[in-house]
Amino acid sequence: MDSWEWNKIFGAILGTLIFVLVVKFAADAYFEPTPPAKPGYVVQGVPEEQTASTPTAPVEEPLPDFGSVLPTADLAAGKEISHRCEQCHDLSKGGPNKIGPNLWGVVGRDRATHPGFDYSSAMVGDHNPWTFGELFRFLKSPQAYVPGTKMTFAGLRSAQDRIDLLAYLRTQSDNPLPIPPKGATATETAAKPADKK
Numbered sequence: 384m385d386s387w388e389w390n391k392i393f394g395a396i397l398g399t400l401i402f403v404l405v406v407k408f409a410a411d412a413y414f415e416p417t418p419p420a421k422p423g424y425v426v427q428g429v430p431e432e433q434t435a436s437t438p439t440a441p442v443e444e445p446l447p448d449f450g451s452v453l454p455t456a457d458l459a460a461g462k463e464i465s466h467r468c469e470q471c472h473d474l475s476k477g478g479p480n481k482i483g484p485n486l487w488g489v490v491g492r493d494r495a496t497h498p499g500f501d502y503s504s505a506m507v508g509d510h511n512p513w514t515f516g517e518l519f520r521f522l523k524s525p526q527a528y529v530p531g532t533k534m535t536f537a538g539l540r541s542a543q544d545r546i547d548l549l550a551y552l553r554t555q556s557d558n559p560l561p562i563p564p565k566g567a568t569a570t571e572t573a574a575k576p577a578d579k580k
Contacts, residue, residue, distance in 0.1 A: 444523065444542070449515045450565035452546050453553070461551025464544055471536070474555055483534060489513055490553045491560035505531030515563070518552070519545050 465474060471482040478485050484500035493510045494517075495502040506529060511517065521528045522545045524538040539545050553559050 444520070446516050446519060447542065447546060448566060449549075450563045450567050453515070453550050453562045456550030457547045458551050458554065460544075461547035461549070464539070464548045465551055467536075468548075471534075474552075476555075476557070486552065486555065488556040488558075490515070490518065490549065490556060491558075503531055503533045505529050506533075515549055515553075515560070518549055522548065 468474070468486065472484065472486045473479055473481055474486050476487045478487060480497065480500045484497040484502070491512055491514070493512050495506040495510060509529075513521075519542075522539050525532055525534040525536055527538075539548065553562075
């Protein structure tokens with residue numbers, strides 16, 4: 384085969400590749416999808432994608448009056464919600480650590496102090512107690528509240544779900560953390576209990 388034949392073969396291959404690319408670019412331009420203005424439905428627990436107009440810092444949610452909402456919380460609903468926690472945590476007294484630490488007595492317990500569990504450095508950096516306010520904020524979005532935590536749970540968007548869960552978790556203790564008085568400020572709610580051991 385002489386060079387003229389080889390040139391025809393390479394020309395045919397090159398021409399085919401150029402044709403395919405032109406067809407691809409034309410199809411992409413013609414069939415360019417446009418995203419909807421708003422989603423058709425929102426899946427609970429899946430974080431929304433941030434766009435350029437979405438602020439990166441989450442808006443701080445005001446704390447509820449725990450003295451008013453905890454006594455009226457639905458413990459049965461809280462127990463039902465706790466089943467999501469049990470995929471990674473044990474809730475029984477003296478139960479084992481799983482992927483996450485045992486949660487018996489977690490309400491009021493100092494953060495990252497359950498024996499035998501290897502906490503992330505992000506969690507170990509703060510040993511303040513898990514007050515109602517701290518857990519309320521943490522359970523909304525663990526990764527946003529404690530960046531670097533090993534907890535991959537997407538969070539509970541519903542404030543009522545978090546209140547019901549907190550009311551149930553409070554009962555899972557030998558010495559339940561007292562419910563704050565009605566109208567207690569957020570700083571009083573977040574303060575470390577005086578009778579903490």
